[in-house]
Amino acid sequence: MRALLVQPEFPISYWGIQYGLPIIGTKVSLPPLGLISLAALLPASWQLRLVDLNAGPLTKADLDWAEVVLTGGMHIQSDSTQQVIAQAQARRRLTVVGGPGPTTAADQYAGADVLFLGEAEGRIEELLQAIREWSGKPLVLEAGDEHPDLSLAPVPRFDLLKLADYASVSVQYSRGCPFLCEFCDIIEIFGRKPRVKSAAQVLSELAELHRLGWRSSVFFVDDNFIGHKRAVKKLLPQMAEWQAQHGHPFELYTEASVNLAGDFGLMDGMVAAGFSQVFVGIESPSQAALEECHKGQNLHIDLNESIDRMARRGLEVMGGFIVGFDSDPDDIFEQQSRFITHNAIPLAMIGFLNALPGTALWRRLDGEGRLRPGWTGDQLERPNFIPLMNERQLIEGYRRLVEEVYSPAAYYARCRAFLERAPARFSRRKFQFSELPIAVRALFHMSVRSPWRREFWRLMATMLKRNPQSLGWVMAHAIQGEHLIRYTREDLLPRLDAALAALPNDIGERRTAARRQPPAAVRPRRPGPRSPHPV
Ligand code: SF4
Incomplete structure (x- = not known):
């Protein structure tokens, strides 16, 4: 065949x-x-x-x-x-x-x-x-009721890829998450009992990538890498040993819940294994919003201290943020901006709350009669349900927020602030001679051609003064910043302007109507899209 x-x-x-x-x-x-x-x-x-x-x-x-x-x-x-x-x-x-x-x-x-x-x-x-x-x-x-044992998963066919096409490669260690976030479809698709591969399976996958010549970053796509803490703690020392034996060929990053910050052994184990970045679903600095979406793991914990703790141990937090919760106050956009700046989070993924079909949120909003048809799956457009906040106010506030967070000055200021906190050497991966042409091209672009080269040079100065081992990190974040800034300016803001222009004039009345809906009813589960990064 x-x-x-x-x-x-x-x-x-x-x-x-x-x-x-x-x-x-x-x-x-x-x-x-x-x-x-x-x-x-x-x-x-x-x-x-x-x-x-x-x-x-x-x-x-x-x-x-x-x-x-x-x-x-x-x-x-x-x-x-x-x-x-x-x-x-x-x-x-x-x-x-x-x-x-x-x-x-x-x-x-x-x-x-x-x-x-x-x-x-x-x-x-x-x-x-x-x-x-x-x-x-x-x-x-149809999918069966039982989720498969991941010990059945063979090494993916990495050999089918043209690896040179990719900036990073991905592997998966676990599926499922024990938490209960209302908007999350992972727990609906993969269940709440985390299933993991064996250490031998993970090392075989890394070995295969190494055999194929890959020497760069590897993304563990797990929706919550620490969902099964006991198993992860057994895996990490073996990964660290493998990385050391092979000259630390891979820089690792993943997604995890914020309770990672409460476990020093786990953080140190991840850093030793080669992890340097972790995507964390912060969602909101508002306690009411976290309670509303049942994000219990983010409550009763100092989020500022947690992020700082991870940064100082060598794990840069990439944060997920959401606006549009029913309980969001009018100044939530300013609160979010202050939080992202204060915590020196260079990469902040900010989106509207959207109801993924099949989730508890979908069922609640369906029961309240607030769902809209025809959603594209894009969490950066207007919500797929009638929000309680006046929608014009919501989109305008979101527009202000992303414009501010991804202004060149703000983005690079967060990068500099992160470098001030990070340990002197937070990446163990060695520079490969084969990467020299890419490094030269990127350096030329960022330092000469980029419209925000002045900000780049300021970051380089901070790097030389505070963290001279982190040239690779600076280059990666400058390239990432090029995208984040341009995407915001050239794509997202025009789309938001179009969404604002298309809003009906009676949008204020819709808010009142939404508030008058009856309380949530339990509805049967419906199918729907999957969020790419839900932690
Ligand atoms: S959003 Fe993240 S932490 Fe929450 S249930 Fe989903 S995977 Fe788990």
């Missing part, structure tokens, strides 16, 4: 680093881990070809070669996924669609020949049989 694996396109976003990638000569921020994990489960006798639409086009020759086309991904990729399905079917190729988007919003992918919902481990025979015996009628292979 000849199988074509197609990664649909992501629209430009904060996460994609699209404006920064050309500076370092790569095309995509992360590879399609889901597809190469599925590829590893397919029969060894199958011929496989991978096309990542974020790196290059899908050609007629690819489709003519294939007997079956496997595609899918997150809800934010749904438009591109639909195009892949249409192109494949136009050439009479069998289409199989899966991933978190279709799993939670199957009705939106009804055009696929075979919908493969849920996780693939332990169910591959079911899929193979469906492909072999497909009758010509659309078929849905």
Whole structure:
């Protein structure tokens, strides 16, 4: 069997680093881990070809070669996924669609020949049989009630990737999270009992990347890397030993809940293993908002101290922030801005609260009659429900917030403030000689061509004075900043202006109407999109 694996396109976003990638000569921020994990489960006798639409086009020759086309991904990729399905079917190729988007919003992918919902481990025979015996009628292979044991997961087929296209690569250690955040679909898709791979599996994946020549950053895509603390604590020393034996080839980053800051041993173990950044769902400095969304792990804890503690031990916090909670006061935007600045968080992912179908939030808002149809999955556009705050005020406040946070002066000031806190050497990865051309190109761009080169030089001065070992960090953050600043100015702000211009004049009345809705009712779970970074 000849199988074509197609990664649909992501629209430009904060996460994609699209404006920064050309500076370092790569095309995509992360590879399609889901597809190469599925590829590893397919029969060894199958011929496989991978096309990542974020790196290059899908050609007629690819489709003519294939007997079956496997595609899918997150809800934010749904438009591109639909195009892949249409192109494949136009050439009479069998289409199989899966991933978190279709799993939670199957009705939106009804055009696929075979919908493969849920996780693939332990169910591959079911899929193979469906492909072999497909009758010509659309078929849905439902996810089972049980989540698979991750010991069944083989090493993903990293060899199918053109590694030079990617700024970073991804691996996965665990699925599931024990917490109860109201807006999170991870606990709906993967459950609340974290499942982990063995240390041997993780080391095999790192070894395979090393064998293929990868020597850069590796993203552990786990939604909460420390969800199973006991297991992680056993894994980390083995990872540290592996990194030391191989000359620290990988700089690691991941996502984790904020209770990480309460465990010094765990933080030190992560740093020793090579982690230097962790994405944490801070969500809001407002206690009322955290209570509203059941983010219990962020309550009764000093968030400022937690972030500072992680930074001083060598873990830079990338923060997730949300505006648009029912309890948000009018000055929430200024509160958020002060919090991000005070805590020296260079990368702050700020979005509107949105209800992902299938979540507790979706069920509550559905019960209150506040959901809007036709959401694209983009958390940076207007909310997909009627907010309690006047919507014009909400979008204008959000606009002010992102414009302020991603002004060049504010972004670089946070970078400088972080460097002042970070330990003298917070990255163990050694500079590779092969990286020299990229470093020279990036240095030339940031120091000569960039419109905010003055800010870059100020950051370099801080680095030389306070943390001279962190040139790599400075370059990476300058490139990241190039994207964050340009994306905000050239894409996000114009979109928000368009959203404001399109708001109906009676938007104030809608707020009153929303407040008059009856209390939440329990509704059946509905499918929907998956948030890329929900921790
Ligand atoms: S948002 Fe993060 S911490 Fe909360 S339940 Fe989801 S994965 Fe867990």
